[in-house]
Every structure is written in structure tokens, then in C-alpha cells.
Amino acid sequence: MTNYSCEQARAIMPEAWLAQSTTAETVPAELRQHLDGCAECRAEMDRLGGLWEKLGDLPIPEPSLGMRVRWEQTLESLQIAQAAIQPRRDPWWRNIWPANPAWQMAIAGLCLAAGLGAGAFLQRGSAERDEVARLRSEIANTKEMVAVSLLQQQSATERLRGVDYSARMPSMEPQVIAALIQAVNRDSNVNVRLAAIDALTKVAGDRGVRASMQQALPQQDSPMVQAALIDYLVDAHDRSAVGTIRDLVARPDVNPTVRERGTYAVQRLAQ
Numbered sequence: 001m002t003n004y005s006c007e008q009a010r011a012i013m014p015e016a017w018l019a020q021s022t023t024a025e026t027v028p029a030e031l032r033q034h035l036d037g038c039a040e041c042r043a044e045m046d047r048l049g050g051l052w053e054k055l056g057d058l059p060i061p062e063p064s065l066g067m068r069v070r071w072e073q074t075l076e077s078l079q080i081a082q083a084a085i086q087p088r089r090d091p092w093w094r095n096i097w098p099a100n101p102a103w104q105m106a107i108a109g110l111c112l113a114a115g116l117g118a119g120a121f122l123q124r125g126s127a128e129r130d131e132v133a134r135l136r137s138e139i140a141n142t143k144e145m146v147a148v149s150l151l152q153q154q155s156a157t158e159r160l161r162g163v164d165y166s167a168r169m170p171s172m173e174p175q176v177i178a179a180l181i182q183a184v185n186r187d188s189n190v191n192v193r194l195a196a197i198d199a200l201t202k203v204a205g206d207r208g209v210r211a212s213m214q215q216a217l218p219q220q221d222s223p224m225v226q227a228a229l230i231d232y233l234v235d236a237h238d239r240s241a242v243g244t245i246r247d248l249v250a251r252p253d254v255n256p257t258v259r260e261r262g263t264y265a266v267q268r269l270a271q
Contacts, residue, residue, distance in 0.1 A: 004030050004034040009034045009035070012031060013048055014048065144169075147162055149162070150165060156188075156189040159192045162179075166179075172202060181212045194225060197228045200213070201235070214241050217244055223258045226258045227258050233269075249266070
């Protein structure tokens with residue numbers, strides 16, 4: 001059984017936590033063995049789990065029960081007002097409507113009051129809907145700030161958390177996409193770069209993102225990252241990447257496996 005070093009153990013902690021949160025898998029035996037003998041890494045694992053639980057998808061506020069009750073009251077008031085204002089088409093309505101002008105004015109006043117009340121309810125309901133929309137916007141902005149902040153941390157483990165958090169967001173804002181692209185281009189940790197490429201598959205339909213992945217390909221020094229970028233461009237059906245992949249394959253220092261995968265990618269994209 002492999003005896004992990006502290007650096008190796010911390011590098012796979014995010015992956016272990018992600019596996020536990022998405023599947024029934026447990027912590028790998030090698031990592032568990034290391035944690036049993038290393039108090040510092042065990043504390044780091046616990047802290048990581050606690051942070052991920054707090055950074056889980058924040059709940060989106062839903063309209064309150066009170067709002068629903070007020071909306072139903074508003075509809076009922078509108079129905080009453082409409083029934084009072086609009087004359088009935090039934091022949092017997094003439095026997096109900098009073099001929100006395102004083103009674104007619106009183107009924108009209110009641111209808112006006114009902115209309116004003118309905119307007120007040122509608123205005124209150126509109127204000128609450130605006131408040132819900134504002135809260136949702138603030139939550140989305142908070143998630144974006146958390147993701148970008150984690151991606152800018154010095155620790156590779158923290159940056160991996162940021163990538164994972166970004167991938168689990170319902171949609172990616174431009175600032176998060178830009179931070180992930182920067183991670184692909186400049187991050188010193190290969191695992192972070194690979195995770196960022198995987199996270200960006202959610203926006204592979206964006207032409208600008210695909211162009212950024214093309215530009216990143218010749219700059220990479222890791223065969224694993226090169227292969228991952230080639231697969232990304234093939235999965236995105238980006239035929240404009242054929243030239244970039246061909247140039248990489250033609251380099252004399254390219255890894256044989258990368259050359260083979262790149263050759264296959266050019267054939268697929270050229271079809």
C-alpha cells in the first residue's frame with residue numbers, strides 16, 4: 001500500500017471530498033492510512049469538509065406564505081371590484097341596481113375603495129417580488145465572489161476548491177470564466193489546470209472560451225494538460241483548432257502520446 005506524503009495527501013483531499021459528496025465512495029485507503037498517522041493532515045481534511053459544507057449551494061429564497069395569501073386576497077378583491085363595476089348581462093340585473101342616485105354613489109364609493117385596496121395589495125406584492133429578485137442577485141454575486149476568491153489563493157488545495165465550487169454553480173458569470181481560463185494558462189499546479197479545463201466544459205459552446213483554449217494549448221508544458229485541451233477542443237467540435245493541434249503535433253519535443261492523440265483529433269475535426 002502506498003504511503004502518501006503530506007503534499008500528496010493534501011493534493012487529493014478535494015477529490016476525496018467530492019467523491020464522498022457525489023457518490024457512495026469512501027476516502028481512499030491510502031489517504032485514510034496517511035490521515036490516521038498525521039494529525040496535521042487530518043485537521044486539514046476536517047477543515048476542508050467544514051468549509052465545503054458552508055460553501056454548498058446557498059438556498060434561493062422563495063416567496064413567503066404571506067405573499068401567497070396576500071396575492072390570493074388581491075385576486076379576490078379584484079373579482080369583487082369587477083363584479084361590482086361591470087353590469088351583469090343577465091336580464092334581472094336591472095332589478096338589483098338601485099334607482100336612487102344616493103345609493104348609486106354609495107356603491108360607486110365602495111367600488112372605488114375596493115379598487116384602491118386592490119392596488120395597494122398589488123403594489124405590495126410587486127415590492128416583495130422585487131425584493132426576492134434582489135436577494136437572488138445578491139446570492140449569485142456572493143457565489144461569484146467566493147469562487148473567484150478561492151481561485152486566487154496561494155494554496156493549490158484552496159484553488160482546487162475554487163474550481164470545484166465554480167463547476168457546481170448553476171451558471172458561470174464572465175468573471176468566473178475569466179478566472180478559470182487564467183488558471184488554465186498560468187496556474188503552477190497541474191491538477192488545478194486539469195480541473196479548470198474540466199469545469200470549462202460547461203461553457204464549451206462559447207466561441208471566446210474555445211479560442212482561449214486554443215491559445216492555451218501551445219503554451220502548456222505538461223503532456224496531461226496538452227491532452228486534456230486537445231480532448232476539450234474535439235468534444236467542442238471546434239474545427240478551427242485543427243491548425244493549432246497540427247502545429248503542436250509537428251513539434252519535435254512533443255510527447256508521443258500527445259502526438260498520437262493530436263493526430264487522431266485532427267482526423268476527427270477534419271471530417
